[in-house]
Amino acid sequence: METTTPTESIALLIDADNAPAAKIDFIIAELASYGVVNIRKAYGNWKKSELSGWEKVLHEYAIQPRQHFDIVKGKNASDMALLIDAMDILYTKSVGVFCLVSSDCDFTPLVLRLREEGKRVIGFGGKTAPEPFVNSCSHFLFLDEKPAKADATARPKATGKSLKGDTKLMNVLRSAVEAQADDDGWAHLGPVGNHISNQGSFVTSNYGYRNLSGLFGAVDAFELKKTKTATGGTLYTVRLKPKIAKKD
Structure with a gap:
């Protein structure tokens, strides 16, 4: 967010x-x-x-x-x-x-x-x-979703299957990744998040996730990669999973 x-x-x-x-x-x-x-x-x-x-x-x-x-x-x-x-x-x-x-x-x-x-x-x-x-x-x-018992302000996490079945959500995620992707299909998560926000109202907590990396990680249509930076931080990149060609 x-x-x-x-x-x-x-x-x-x-x-x-x-x-x-x-x-x-x-x-x-x-x-x-x-x-x-x-x-x-x-x-x-x-x-x-x-x-x-x-x-x-x-x-x-x-x-x-x-x-x-x-x-x-x-x-x-x-x-x-x-x-x-x-x-x-x-x-x-x-x-x-x-x-x-x-x-x-x-x-x-x-x-x-x-x-x-x-x-x-x-x-x-x-x-x-x-x-x-x-x-x-x-x-x-x-405001009317049931909170998880462990945290009064938490939202129950949507399953990867339900996220993938949300056509509107998947179109938003795919278009954002594709718009920010390099030649190998990888996109930095920061610019992807900005691209999503510029399209309209979007909050990861509405799906039960604290951040965008958790949301992408739950959907098997994407690959999420994290690397450590020189300052000790974490950099996330994401891409659409390459389609595997079917054997004859």
């Missing part, structure tokens, strides 16, 4: 009506790899019993609640308030990363506008989040 400077300023904007409060620790932990969450706001009608879960964690995580009554039955003003605040932050604050916690497709135009201004947008939401919203974000992480 591509990361920003650790000191990048982040604005966390939560659509409390469409997000689970129980996942706030995971959200904050993930954002730590992108920078510092200096702005933290949650929007909703706090008189609703459904938001009691969020009320319990607001002070613990220093999140500012923004109260907005339902003006018309079945409608709420929270979404509009979040959008207005996002635009205010865009033009008045030095923020490089916006984080939207919601599964509401209505925020897609906002995400596209923020990205037009060169901002990175991290989305968190459920598997029911519409594809246009998910794809518009720089990265989107799903």
Whole structure:
């Protein structure tokens, strides 16, 4: 996963009506790899019993609640308030990363506008989040997958078979490797990761893997090679497995 400077300023904007409060620790932990969450706001009608879960964690995580009554039955003003605040932050604050916690497709135009201004947008939401919203974000992480018992923030690893059966994923991985490959088909993992990120929202943790090397290593369609650098680090290269010619 591509990361920003650790000191990048982040604005966390939560659509409390469409997000689970129980996942706030995971959200904050993930954002730590992108920078510092200096702005933290949650929007909703706090008189609703459904938001009691969020009320319990607001002070613990220093999140500012923004109260907005339902003006018309079945409608709420929270979404509009979040959008207005996002635009205010865009033009008045030095923020490089916006984080939207919601599964509401209505925020897609906002995400596209923020990205037009060169901002990175991290989305968190459920598997029911519409594809246009998910794809518009720089990265989107799903909140409703069951965590592994050993780690409350971990995702269960997808098997190599299920990864290989994901046609969309395989096309993304193949095209990235082919675009960065040398004459022998090998590609450095760093540029491959950048190529994947430039195509749209992609996060290895959504598949249960901490990094791209683990994901490639699980799929038998690729060869992964690691070598030690002069400084003691590890350099990964990857290529598509050469096709073996069938004997007559």
